[in-house]
Amino acid sequence: MVNTAPAPTTDPVGGDVPDLTRPRPETTTVKDTPGYTVFRWVNTTILVLVAAVTLYPFLNLAARAFSSEAAIRSGDVTVWPIGFNTTTLMSVLEQDLFWRNYANTVVYTVVGTAIAMALTTTFAYVLSKKYLKGRMILIGFAVFTMFFTGGLIPNYILVSELGFKNTIWAVVVPQAINVFNLLVMKSFFENFPVELEEAAAIDGLTTYGIFFRVVLPLSKAVLATMVLFYAVWFWNSWFPAFLYMDDPEMYPVTVFLRNIIAGATGTGEGLSDVAVQIGANVKAVTMLLTALPIVCLYPFVQKYFVSGVMLGSVKG
Amino acid sequence: MATELRGATELRGKETWGLALRKHWRLYTLALLPVIWFLVFRYLPMAGNVIAFRRFRPGGSIFGEEWVGLYYIERFIQDQAFWQAFQNTVIIGALTLVIVFPLPIILALLLNELRSRVFKRFVQTVSYLPHFMSVVIVAGFVFELTSLDGTVNRLVKLFGGDPISFMQQADWFRTIYVSSEVWQTVGWGTILYLATLTTIDAQLYEAARIDGANRWQQTWHVTLPGIRPTMMVLLILNIGQFMQVGFEKIFLLYNTLTQPTADVISTYIYRVGLTSGQLSYATAIGLFEAVIGLVLVFSANAISRRVTGSSLW
Numbered sequence: 001m002v003n004t005a006p007a008p009t010t011d012p013v014g015g016d017v018p019d020l021t022r023p024r025p026e027t028t029t030v031k032d033t034p035g036y037t038v039f040r041w042v043n044t045t046i047l048v049l050v051a052a053v054t055l056y057p058f059l060n061l062a063a064r065a066f067s068s069e070a071a072i073r074s075g076d077v078t079v080w081p082i083g084f085n086t087t088t089l090m091s092v093l094e095q096d097l098f099w100r101n102y103a104n105t106v107v108y109t110v111v112g113t114a115i116a117m118a119l120t121t122t123f124a125y126v127l128s129k130k131y132l133k134g135r136m137i138l139i140g141f142a143v144f145t146m147f148f149t150g151g152l153i154p155n156y157i158l159v160s161e162l163g164f165k166n167t168i169w170a171v172v173v174p175q176a177i178n179v180f181n182l183l184v185m186k187s188f189f190e191n192f193p194v195e196l197e198e199a200a201a202i203d204g205l206t207t208y209g210i211f212f213r214v215v216l217p218l219s220k221a222v223l224a225t226m227v228l229f230y231a232v233w234f235w236n237s238w239f240p241a242f243l244y245m246d247d248p249e250m251y252p253v254t255v256f257l258r259n260i261i262a263g264a265t266g267t268g269e270g271l272s273d274v275a276v277q278i279g280a281n282v283k284a285v286t287m288l289l290t291a292l293p294i295v296c297l298y299p300f301v302q303k304y305f306v307s308g309v310m311l312g313s314v315k316g
Numbered sequence: 317m318a319t320e321l322r323g324a325t326e327l328r329g330k331e332t333w334g335l336a337l338r339k340h341w342r343l344y345t346l347a348l349l350p351v352i353w354f355l356v357f358r359y360l361p362m363a364g365n366v367i368a369f370r371r372f373r374p375g376g377s378i379f380g381e382e383w384v385g386l387y388y389i390e391r392f393i394q395d396q397a398f399w400q401a402f403q404n405t406v407i408i409g410a411l412t413l414v415i416v417f418p419l420p421i422i423l424a425l426l427l428n429e430l431r432s433r434v435f436k437r438f439v440q441t442v443s444y445l446p447h448f449m450s451v452v453i454v455a456g457f458v459f460e461l462t463s464l465d466g467t468v469n470r471l472v473k474l475f476g477g478d479p480i481s482f483m484q485q486a487d488w489f490r491t492i493y494v495s496s497e498v499w500q501t502v503g504w505g506t507i508l509y510l511a512t513l514t515t516i517d518a519q520l521y522e523a524a525r526i527d528g529a530n531r532w533q534q535t536w537h538v539t540l541p542g543i544r545p546t547m548m549v550l551l552i553l554n555i556g557q558f559m560q561v562g563f564e565k566i567f568l569l570y571n572t573l574t575q576p577t578a579d580v581i582s583t584y585i586y587r588v589g590l591t592s593g594q595l596s597y598a599t600a601i602g603l604f605e606a607v608i609g610l611v612l613v614f615s616a617n618a619i620s621r622r623v624t625g626s627s628l629w
Binding site: 018050077125126142148155174207236254261310 | 378466511564595
């Protein structure tokens with residue numbers, strides 16, 4: 001697919017991944033033609049607009065979350081709160097159900113990521129051993145599921161029959177392995193220096209010992225990347241919980257939010273009497289609180305995501 | 317033990333299974349749990365598709381009770397609502413392919429012309445962000461922006477129009493769906509193209525310039541051929557997902573008013589199977605959808621391999 005660039009950078013994941021911010025090599029020492037100068041201005045304008053359009057919904061959301069109900073109804077709120085207040089925020093934060101669902105999301109994310117990592121790392125390590133008999137069969141066995149799935153109904157019957165309904169397992173087990181992540185890890189382990197493993201074997205470590213005591217400790221960066229991918233996936237997941245859980249106490253916060261958006265919980269039952277602001281506000285505040293952890297963490301972990309994607313695209 | 321390591325002199329393919337198992341049994345045991353997981357949660361449901369041809373009763377066997385042949389298949393072929401959903405799937409899928417697929421390429425090319433690293437990094441960072449938002453949040457954004465007091469209607473009023481209740485009108489659904497898809501996926505989609513762009517040899521540009529190619533011609537004759545393999549691979553993957561157009565997002569966005577344009581096969585399966593409990597019938601439709609998806613991806617791969625030389629396998 002994509003071969004690695006000749007210009008490796010200090011990449012967090014340890015693969016030699018190209019630096020995406022590097023400008024195109026200047027192929028001209030002569031001055032830009034007038035036409036190209038115009039193009040550069042237009043291009044910059046377009047990209048500023050792209051950034052603005054991308055960010056706008058977030059700014060608008062934050063503005064609505066802190067505006068007065070009247071200001072929202074008048075349709076005047078854009079990127080700055082009008083009639084600033086935190087009444088709605090406080091009333092959402094006072095709801096027990098919201099906190100319980102938020103805690104559920106944290107638990108599902110932690111447990112789901114742990115299970116996913118255990119299954120993905122072990123399988124990826126096995127698949128990275130090119131001398132292993134049956135390796136191609138196992139790879140095909142995993143990759144085929146990317147293109148053909150059982151479908152909604154057979155999955156639903158399976159999860160129900162296993163007795164997973166209204167349990168955490170319905171959310172964390174059926175989606176445990178993401179084949180794309182599996183392939184990313186596989187290509188990382190394929191590039192792991194074989195000398196290290198050979199040295200460990202000479203020192204008398206078994207395959208288990210090599211994997212747990214040599215390979216994994218030296219793969220912290222790629223493990224962190226995978227943890228992030230899975231954690232975001234489980235944090236954002238809502239459909240399995242919506243499908244298999246009847247008890248509102250079990251919902252993750254995404255389902256809580258979905259019910260508000262769909263109007264299933266009307267205007268947010270259980271809000272204290274203090275809250276005169278309902279409807280649009282509650283929606284905005286709940287969305288804000290759901291997206292907040294990701295938006296806050298994102299700038300710091302962005303580079304891991306990017307290198308993870310590129311690692312997977314390097315032909316193994 | 318040391319014997320578990322690859323013997324340097326060992327020739328591949330000469331090993332018997334018995335020998336392989338004896339030498340690498342620890343590796344095979346590591347694969348045991350993941351393989352069981354795949355069997356149970358991926359392959360068992362595939363086998364479960366057999367209930368498309370058998371009558372399923374809740375509480376009975378998960379593989380159905382008795383054979384009914386092609387009864388359910390014939391039923392959906394005569395089902396008006398199914399064909400409506402099929403048509404919507406094809407339209408939304410085609411719109412997604414035609415509009416959403418090329419945009420990351422264009423955005424990557426535009427980013428590639430920037431000379432300021434700082435600005436380039438800023439645009440990249442911002443444009444990746446939507447990819448990490450839950451589909452529930454994205455649906456929330458859509459409702460917020462298109463509501464009567466939302467920003468879109470503010471713009472409509474600015475230009476002298478009357479506010480439109482976008483989410484209640486079937487005519488608007490596809491536009492809104494595709495726009496939200498663009499907003500969420502295009503930025504993240506540029507990564508692989510940008511990665512490929514960095515691998516293009518600067519000497520090629522140099523040579524093209526000496527041959528008198530201007531910027532545009534350099535892009536056309538050097539840059540685009542350079543990213544063609546990446547384009548083809550992503551196109552094949554996209555075609556493979558043609559049938560399963562964003563089920564979750566449509567499920568969150570659509571309602572009875574927008575159903576005529578919004579209802580796709582996957583949402584129809586949900587309603588038939590899980591709302592009205594016709595599990596065998598819904599499975600038959602699901603199987604049809606999955607088989608089409610499989611055929612699409614294999615054909616796209618074969619065509620691409622023959623025409624452009626790049627393919628997934």
